[in-house]
Amino acid sequence: MTSETAYLLYFAxxxxxxxVYFLLPRGAETRPTVGALFGAGSLIALLLVLxxxxxxPDHTTYYFYLFSTLAIASxxxxxxxxxxxxxxxxxxxxxxxxxxxxVLLEAEFLAVAAIIVYAGAIMVTYLFVIMLxxxxxxxxxxxxxxxxxxxxxxxxxxxxxxxxxxxxxTTSHTATxxxxxxxxxxxxxxxxxxxxxSLAGNDKAKPVGNTLLVAASIMTRYxxxxxxxxxxxxxxMVGAIALSRxxxxxxxxxxxxxxLGQIGKEVEPF
Amino acid sequence: MWEFLTSxxxxxxxxAAVVFGVMQGVVAYAIYFERxxxxxxxxxxxxxxxxxxGLLQPIADGLKFVFKEDVIPGQVDKILFVLAPTIMFxxxxxxxxxxxxGGQWEVGxxxxxxQVANPDIGLLYLLGVGSMxxxxxxxxxxxxxxxxxxxxxxxxxxxxLSYEIPMGLCIVIVVLTVGSLRLEDIIxxxxxxxFGAIPQWNIFLHPLVxxxxxxxxxxxxxxxxxxLAEAEQELxxxxxxxxxxxxxxxxxxxxxxxxxxASAFISVMFLGGWHLPWLPWAQPEATSLAAVxxxxxxxxxxxxxxxxxxxxxxxxxxxxxFDQLMxxxxxxxxxxxxxxxxxxxxxxxxxxxxxxxxxxxGDAVILALSLLYVAVSRREITGRSPGAGAIGVxxxxx
Numbered sequence: 001m002t003s004e005t006a007y008l009l010y011f012a013x014x015x016x017x018x019x020v021y022f023l024l025p026r027g028a029e030t031r032p033t034v035g036a037l038f039g040a041g042s043l044i045a046l047l048l049v050l051x052x053x054x055x056x057p058d059h060t061t062y063y064f065y066l067f068s069t070l071a072i073a074s075x076x077x078x079x080x081x082x083x084x085x086x087x088x089x090x091x092x093x094x095x096x097x098x099x100x101x102x103v104l105l106e107a108e109f110l111a112v113a114a115i116i117v118y119a120g121a122i123m124v125t126y127l128f129v130i131m132l133x134x135x136x137x138x139x140x141x142x143x144x145x146x147x148x149x150x151x152x153x154x155x156x157x158x159x160x161x162x163x164x165x166x167x168x169x170t171t172s173h174t175a176t177x178x179x180x181x182x183x184x185x186x187x188x189x190x191x192x193x194x195x196x197x198s199l200a201g202n203d204k205a206k207p208v209g210n211t212l213l214v215a216a217s218i219m220t221r222y223x224x225x226x227x228x229x230x231x232x233x234x235x236x237m238v239g240a241i242a243l244s245r246x247x248x249x250x251x252x253x254x255x256x257x258x259x260l261g262q263i264g265k266e267v268e269p270f
Numbered sequence: 271m272w273e274f275l276t277s278x279x280x281x282x283x284x285x286a287a288v289v290f291g292v293m294q295g296v297v298a299y300a301i302y303f304e305r306x307x308x309x310x311x312x313x314x315x316x317x318x319x320x321x322x323x324g325l326l327q328p329i330a331d332g333l334k335f336v337f338k339e340d341v342i343p344g345q346v347d348k349i350l351f352v353l354a355p356t357i358m359f360x361x362x363x364x365x366x367x368x369x370x371x372g373g374q375w376e377v378g379x380x381x382x383x384x385q386v387a388n389p390d391i392g393l394l395y396l397l398g399v400g401s402m403x404x405x406x407x408x409x410x411x412x413x414x415x416x417x418x419x420x421x422x423x424x425x426x427x428x429x430x431l432s433y434e435i436p437m438g439l440c441i442v443i444v445v446l447t448v449g450s451l452r453l454e455d456i457i458x459x460x461x462x463x464x465f466g467a468i469p470q471w472n473i474f475l476h477p478l479v480x481x482x483x484x485x486x487x488x489x490x491x492x493x494x495x496x497x498l499a500e501a502e503q504e505l506x507x508x509x510x511x512x513x514x515x516x517x518x519x520x521x522x523x524x525x526x527x528x529x530x531x532a533s534a535f536i537s538v539m540f541l542g543g544w545h546l547p548w549l550p551w552a553q554p555e556a557t558s559l560a561a562v563x564x565x566x567x568x569x570x571x572x573x574x575x576x577x578x579x580x581x582x583x584x585x586x587x588x589x590x591x592f593d594q595l596m597x598x599x600x601x602x603x604x605x606x607x608x609x610x611x612x613x614x615x616x617x618x619x620x621x622x623x624x625x626x627x628x629x630x631x632g633d634a635v636i637l638a639l640s641l642l643y644v645a646v647s648r649r650e651i652t653g654r655s656p657g658a659g660a661i662g663v664x665x666x667x668x
Contacts, residue, residue, distance in 0.1 A: 085350075085412070092405070112394040120401025121431070124408070128427050131412045131420070210390045211451050 005049055006164050012045035013163070017156035023080040024148040039076060043069060049167075060104050067104070071097035082143040084130045088123055095119045109210045276377045286386045289366050297526040298328035304581050311585040335519035343414070343512050350413035355513065355520035358406025362527035365399040368392040369534045370453050372565040373544050376557035383454065384562050392453040393441060396535055400490060404430040406524060407492070407499060411509035422508030425592060426492060426499035432599040433489035433496075439607035440483040443614045444472055444539050447623050453538050460542040461554050464626065469547040473540040475626050478633035479610055480540045482603055487532040489599075492525060494584035498592055533576035537569060544569045602640070609636045 019038030022031040047065070074093040081087045095118040102111035145151070218226050274280040302317065302324070309316025317324035342351060370392075372384035389395055404427055411423020448456045462470045473480045489496040500508030510521045537543055544565030546552040551564040590598070613632035614623060622628040 089350075089409075108389055108391045109394070112391050112398045115398040116394065116401050120398060120404075121434070124401075124404055124427060124431060127405075127408060128424070131408070132424070 005052060005167070008045055008049050009164055009167065010160055012042050012049065013156050013160040015039075015045060016042035017152045020076055020080065020156070021148055021152045023076065024145040024152070025080060025082040025143055026148060027144055035080075039073070043072065064101065064104055067097045067100040071101070085127065088127050088130055092119045092123050095123070107210065109214045276380070276382065278382055281375070281382050281384070282386050285371070285384065286367065289371070289386065290363060293363065293366060293527060293530065294523070296530065297523050298332060300526045300530070300577060301331065301522070302328045303577065304584075307578065307581045308585045311582070332519070335516050338515040340515040340517065345415045346512065347413040347415065350409045351512075352517070354406050354410030354413055355517045355524070356406075357409065358403070358524035359520045359527075361399060361403045361406060362524040362531065365396055365531040366527075366534070368395050368453060369531070369569075370457060370538065370543060371569060372562040373454075373457075373554060374557050375559060375562045377559075381557065384566070385454070388452065388454060391451045393445065393451045393456070396531075397438065397441060400531075401430075401434060403490070403528065406521070407509050410513065410521070411499075414509070414512040416512055418505045418507075419509050419511045422499045422501075422505050422511070426509060429489055429492075429496060429498065429595060429599075432596060433486045433603075436482055436599065436603035436607045437486035437490060439604070439611050440479050440486065441539070443476060443479050443607070443611055446611075446614050446618055447472060447475060447629070453543070457538060457543040457545060458554060459624070461545045463547070467547075469542060469545065470624070470626075471540060471542045471545075475624070475629045476540075476610070476614075476633055477630065478637055479607075480536075482607055482610075483536060483539070486603065487536055488580065488583065489595075491528045491532050491580075493529065493580055495587045495589050496595060497584075498589065498595060501589060529577060529580055530573060533573040533580075534569065536576060537572040541572055543572075606636055606640050609639070 015038050019035045022035030071094050074090040077090040078087050099111040099115045306316045317327040320326040320330045367386040370385045374381045407426040408423045411419040460471050492499050546568050551561040617623040617628050
């Protein structure tokens, strides 16, 4: 990466930080128009950086720009919207845009998994809790950000560091290795172990699917990570159940004794 | 032009337009169908004033939806109030994109899929779209700023979150049996025969899984006996209390479109999709235009059959109470599907997952165990038990 691109990247993040700072809800001091202008400038600078790196633009490139802009803009709205319900909805928009980006990368499985897990399950629960907690107006302490300047500075400096480093890595990759860095071993693994045996009577050679590749790499290369994640989920589930159980005094406990064959007979109709 | 129309891209675009257009009409007539069936079951005449046999009733209803005053109450959250029916409508229709309507069509030496999109993960796509469907109901109920609407929305959320778990497990069982997430690949093994006569439809492999999936589909589509989100006696109109005119119409269309998607989905999963035994035009080898049309009609017939079943159930069974509904999901269907899942994994390990004796045996074992549990545990089947509320809300909010 040239130093000009790096400075352009830093400039983009500085603009973005200023934009988010002005957009963050601080009551009457919020300047949405100024923030939006800074944000737009930041996005344009980012586009300039990206345009130096696109080698052969095709139609997916435009979809990439569309969805990544949507993702960034709605991500900013997640943290700057004063009302939590809207923040949650903007987060769903982020998840859907990221899923679209994953589809562009031909990672359909990950895309749909992200939608099912985040947009379909987690955010529904969040929305549920938010809606139960506050039905009409947002209280004062929830609709103002506390340390906007500090938060913006820390966040955007970290982001700039990560982004310049990531840009460096991908440039060296494309410089040394023109082919896409696909994980080679799962492909070989899958093609080795006669993939579509279960598809009985289907002699046609089938292209190896996305799901098979993901499954193969999870079950071979990343199996330890998978098991650790499984244990973690189990622990958190046990913890959640332990926390949410009510303590019921034992002396008041009366098990329902109904003779076999008379189930439901002596229950009063309501 | 013909060149474009007979490419996969062209056929996808044409099919998307046709499916969208036809579905609007089908949905409108599904409402007519439902009213006629309700009348038939209750020994009435049903709609018979507009046109012959009342056949123009859906058009009159549609006009009424369009021309009525579209009231937006003063206290609502305007953006979300308008967004909610839109989400409901869109989500209900985009699910149809992955349904394989008519197998393959051979034209100009190419094989075209009669399907809007044939992604590798068609099943997961449908699952993801279905899981987004709850937002329409939740946002509608919340944005209305009305206690009854809000209760309806909360009920719908808790119900959909709970029934998504057994539904996902049922789908996993089918995926393990078939070995693919692509809907066309799920149909293909089902077009083979046992003893040269009985089709290997998944319903014969896993009848219990079919039953559970059908129950969860009813719950996901908010249909009776799971329509607590719009229980008139308790909640006025539930989440759509405040909606009128076209917005209410969109909720209505969304519900029926959801039913159609669910029916097509379960037909593909368990009844072989467009396959019909012994009919030469309904085999995977038949790729002429006539075969494609026959296959579409067969799948359409199966969908209509399921719609009829859903309506029959609605006008026959009373509604569940909410704690019963939650207990059915968490203490009934989820343990059962977990057991079925483990049995299927075991059979897969020994290579017996497509042997109907073993799979049906597994289903029978799970059914017997759950019935035995019901008999031995001596739970009160009806009646409000002291801790019932904790199962209802606590399990989901936790």
